[in-house]
Amino acid sequence: MSAVVLPILPPLLAAMAVLILRRAGPVLALAGATLSLGGSLWLLARVADGHTETLLLPGLPEMPLRLVAAPMAALLAVAVATVGTFVLIHAVGYMRQESHLPRFYGVMSLFLAAMQALVLAGDWVGLLAAWELIGLCSYLLIGFWFQRPEAADAASRAFLYTRSADLGLYIAVFMLIGSAGTSEIAASLEADGGASTAAGLLLLLAAMGKSAQVPLQDWLMRAMAGPTPVSALLHSATLVAAGAILLIRTAPLLTPETLFAVGLVGGLTTVAAGVIALAERDLKRLLAASTASQYGLMLIAVGAGVPLAALLHLLAHAAIKSALFLAAGDFQHARGGTGFDRLGGIGRARPRVFAGFALSALALAGIPPLSGFFSKDAVIAAALISPGAAWLAPLALTGTLLTGAYLARALRLLWQGSGNTRPVAGSAWMMVGLWALVAPAVALGLAFGPIEAMLDLASAEAEGTGAVLLGLLAAVGGLTLGWLVPAPRLLGPVHPWACRGLAIGGGLTAWVGRPAMAIARGCEYMEVLLHAAVLNMGRGGLAMARLVRSNDERRLYPAVLHIGQANLAMARLVKSGDERRIDGLIFALVAGVRSLGNRARALQSGLIHRELAISATVTAVGLVALFITLLRF
Amino acid sequence: MITVLLLALVTGAILFGVGVYGALSQTNLVMIMMGVELILAGALVNLVAFWRFLHPESYSGQMFVLVVMTVMALEMAVGFGVAIARFRAKGSVEMEEAGDLKG
């Protein structure tokens, strides 16, 4: 066994064990996640010198499944396992009051395993399978409280959105396998020409669905109906990250035009989602919009041709956003909801949680020396040196400004005001999970140097100081604006529209619902036509039958009648001869059969099970007899 | 290789046993049919294992599997026909109530 399976197997086994045993969920899930963390760290240590480890598994004919651990994949595996472990620790406290815990911990473990498989997958078939699995798990987890209509609705909405976009991934994968002749990701990325542009755009579509980019951003906000640990995992290192990871991994394939499209989508999203976040009235939904906006920044970095910056921001964001969500989960338990109208003054009531939240928020806004400063700086530097800098750089800077503004607004709303705080059960677990993730959120910046050295990807050092100054200016400006100016005044006329989530052309209904309905209606129309045709055919047949029948009655019927009468006459003649001699014999036979039948009748009870039992017994006896004869001769 | 053959044969045997139990113990006609399906599935596993590990050169083994699959489908079709007729006549397919079939 190669070390490559170590991050995947423990959570998978934990999921199976939890679902089979139906008890000890937290212990098993935590053990699985911790082992996965240890395994991925070991894997990272093994591949840190730049070589790759490959494991071939039997798969489709000609297309074996492979798991490949390159330094980048191992790094991502570590991130996934870290976030997963600490989110699970937090969940032990958060989910204490809930029922159906085996389902929760089982699916969470499966989710982790699927994400590790996605990160480590070395061929398209395995990647597709993992991609589907995380989609399924997120559906199950968002809909964990499926008794609540809004949670069920949010789950199916998330599923529909991501599935529609997944079609892009499928077509892209088929195209890539078709043009490269192999399902290995690394080999198929060397394809170029027209196919690579089309495949790149389709991959972008898939990533837009999973990473909630404009115009498919709506499901992410609604997915907040699930439990908060789920949101933390979903947003930081798993589901939403899958889209960005896909683009980072396939970056060598993307042509300049595709890259520009990626950057533009990312830029638009970062601004649009930032505006939405600024107008949100709910802490969790604000964080969700912020996730979409941060993934927009990563797409800008990919589009600028510097996937390394996107990767760094992904890592920093994973730690920061999970910490933010975990703090929000604690607030939620303390106040019974996450609307800002309930959360007023929570910062003063729970200072230790708020300190973690504030540190993470400052890190996300990009204040030195916290981790977000370095990663955001890399993104802005990338945007400045890219060919499309005229478009991308302003969008990235606006995104940074908005990030500062909405985070400062959240901090202000949490600090000011007052409300009744309830004691929180399981607070110790949640505190451990939270601070364990705040630590990397603060200090991850130190690790960026070694990571850059290890990954051997191009970075954007050129306009370092300018980018640093611009980024810092935008972040501080945003924070000041957000702290001082209320959201409606800041946004002006855009505010009401932003409150509706910037739904473009009717949101889900227009993009997914209506086409589906149109197809259904078309099918129905076809069916009506078919039905009419069948009815007409039937009517034609009936008319013909009537024609034939009237013919019959007039001519054929009398003839048949005459033949019958002649037969009867002959039969009468024969009968008189028969009766005396043969009948006696026949009657005796009949009597014999009847008495036998009467005996057999007792067996024939009409109850199938009894008859089956009898036949099974007889078969067994016959087999034994057969066996004995075989033994003897 | 003999391990794999034995694994398959034992699996087939256990499936057969489960099917026998089901066919004998269930009161519902459709559930009885499920038991029969399991019995046939056990037979299928054995047939494929025999073909693969003992005589891969003779395709009569695979042909036999095809025939058994046909039998499964037919059993289903006729069984459902009977079930529909029974349901129409009696409003239920519970076999405890089939005492009126007594001859």
Added chain:
Amino acid sequence: MYAQAFFVAAFGLAAIGFGVAVFRTSSMVRSALALLFSQTAVGCMFLAMQTEFLGVLQIMMMATEMSIMTIFMVMFMMDPGGLGGMDMSHQKRFSIGAGLSAAGAAIAVALLADWGPITAEAPDAAMQTRELGIEMLGRSMLIFETAAVTILTAMIAATAVAIPAHTLADNGNKEVSE
């Protein structure tokens, strides 16, 4: 080879587990779905034993068949969801005995018999399909044709049995009265 043993054992366990689940739940829909999974696992065992064509055929046929079965379950059961928790079995002890002894006898035969030499290499998938086709239209032609006629007969018989009885009676009366 170890991989083959592992997959055969894993899918075999799944097939048995779902097979047992068929008779352990009181919800009919669940038991039909469990049977579907069991048959699919059997199909996967075929795949693990390098019998691609039959494996795929088994999975596809059983998927259709069991979905139809689910529909029938819902139609005919008085309690398809199993909410009443009724016990739907009888003559339990005899059935368990029969099942155990059948399985035990078959296992004993499987383990005690001398199976002779084992062939390690299977023909590849394309070759198998080709040879099966030739077998079907060559030596086993008669069986194949018989199966076809049997299918036709069964279709007619099933339809005839399933048609409501009174329509037949009506037509019969008319013919006789004329």
